Amino acid sequence: xxxxxxxxxxxxxxxxxxxxxxxxxxxxxxxxxxxxxxxxxxxxxxxxxxxxxxxxxxxxxxxxxxxxxxxxxxxxxxxxxxxxxxxxxxxxxxxxxxxxxxxxxxxxxxxxxxxxxxxxxxxxxxxxxxxxxxxxxxxxxxxxxxxxxxxxxxxxxxxxxxxxxxxxxxxxxxxxxxxxxxxxxxxxxxxxxxxxxxxxxxxxxxxxxxxxxxxxxxxxxxxxxxxxxxxxxxxxxxxxxxxxxxxxxxxxxxxxxxxxxxxxxxxxxxxxxxxx
Numbered sequence: 001x002x003x004x005x006x007x008x009x010x011x012x013x014x015x016x017x018x019x020x021x022x023x024x025x026x027x028x029x030x031x032x033x034x035x036x037x038x039x040x041x042x043x044x045x046x047x048x049x050x051x052x053x054x055x056x057x058x059x060x061x062x063x064x065x066x067x068x069x070x071x072x073x074x075x076x077x078x079x080x081x082x083x084x085x086x087x088x089x090x091x092x093x094x095x096x097x098x099x100x101x102x103x104x105x106x107x108x109x110x111x112x113x114x115x116x117x118x119x120x121x122x123x124x125x126x127x128x129x130x131x132x133x134x135x136x137x138x139x140x141x142x143x144x145x146x147x148x149x150x151x152x153x154x155x156x157x158x159x160x161x162x163x164x165x166x167x168x169x170x171x172x173x174x175x176x177x178x179x180x181x182x183x184x185x186x187x188x189x190x191x192x193x194x195x196x197x198x199x200x201x202x203x204x205x206x207x208x209x210x211x212x213x214x215x216x217x218x219x220x221x222x223x224x225x226x227x228x229x230x231x232x233x234x235x236x237x238x239x240x241x242x243x244x245x246x247x248x249x250x251x252x253x254x255x256x257x258x259x260x261x262x263x264x265x266x267x268x269x270x271x272x273x274x275x276x
Contacts, residue, residue: 018241021099031125036087041174043084047125050085053118053138070143072162072181075169078139082132082171089126091115093231100234116224117231129172130156134223136169141220149217150184154210159183161219173197184214 034042050056060078061069068074092113093101097120105113114128115121118138121131133149136158140147146161150168157170166183175196187193199207222228 014237014241017099017103018238021096021238024095024099026096027094029125034087036089036126039174040087041084042087042125044125046081046085050081050122052122053135053142055122056081056085056135057139057142070145070162072167075140075145075160075162075167076179076181079136079169079171082135082139083174085122086127086132086171087125088128088172090128091121091124091126091131093120098231098234098238100237101231104230104234112227112230114227115231116227120231127172128156129170130223132171133158133169136160136171137223146219148219148221149223151215151217152211153213157184159216 031047032044034040036042050059056078059081060074063077064074092105092110093115095102098113101113105111115124115131116134118135121127121135127135133156137147137149140158140160148159148166150157150159155170155173157168157172159166159168161167166185167181168184168187169181176198177196182190182192184193187196193211194204194207197207217223
């Protein structure tokens with residue numbers, strides 16, 4: 001009986017949350033100005049123009065028209081769009097977007113509400129280094145280009161294998177390759193790494209700490225498989241939770257009521273027999 005009551009309250013909670021997500025107002029975001037670092041190239045017009053990953057691909061395809069769409073020039077253009085599309089900052093699900101991910105991020109750990117689905121990241125003007133890399137990875141994936149993450153202790157970037165060579169992309173810190181993009185390995189061995197990032201002398205030590213000991217991910221691996229599964233599961237729960245959990249709650253309520261009536265009936269019967 002007690003376990004049924006706990007389950008009933010849980011189902012009622014899920015149903016109420018799912019219903020609340022439909023009526024709670026969506027918080028407004030200021031995409032009219034750069035709220036990130038002063039040196040970022042965030043362009044407010046790009047937010048309105050590019051609302052999905054496919055928007056970036058279509059614009060890039062149109063820009064190059066009959067030219068090759070899988071060469072370095074193409075992806076340099078893509079990287080420029082992504083660089084201007086976001087300013088630095090984590091984008092999170094709100095209660096109206098994904099209420100269960102929002103609750104997990106609010107009550108348990110804020111990273112649980114940080115968005116990892118590429119097209120959901122594109123709904124916001126801000127994106128952290130990992131989120132911008134996820135958008136780049138999705139573009140590589142849709143264009144049939146091999147990619148791999150490049151993880152640092154305090155930073156996250158990506159490489160794409162273009163024209164048979166790995167090329168390093170960091171749309172978040174926005175290094176200037178001066179049309180000579182290379183792999184991270186070549187940047188390190190040629191001592192160009194510091195120069196492309198244009199780091200002030202006083203910040204070099206902090207920069208080196210942030211990007212020390214790079215680790216490569218598996219080729220074409222999902223950058224956030226667990227978080228992706230969690231967020232998609234939360235979406236399903238939000239979409240169907242109100243109806244499904246309301247029906248189950250009503251069933252449990254009626255079941256408990258019926259059980260209570262049966263117990264009362266047998267108590268009365270036993271009392272009657274004892275009296276007789």
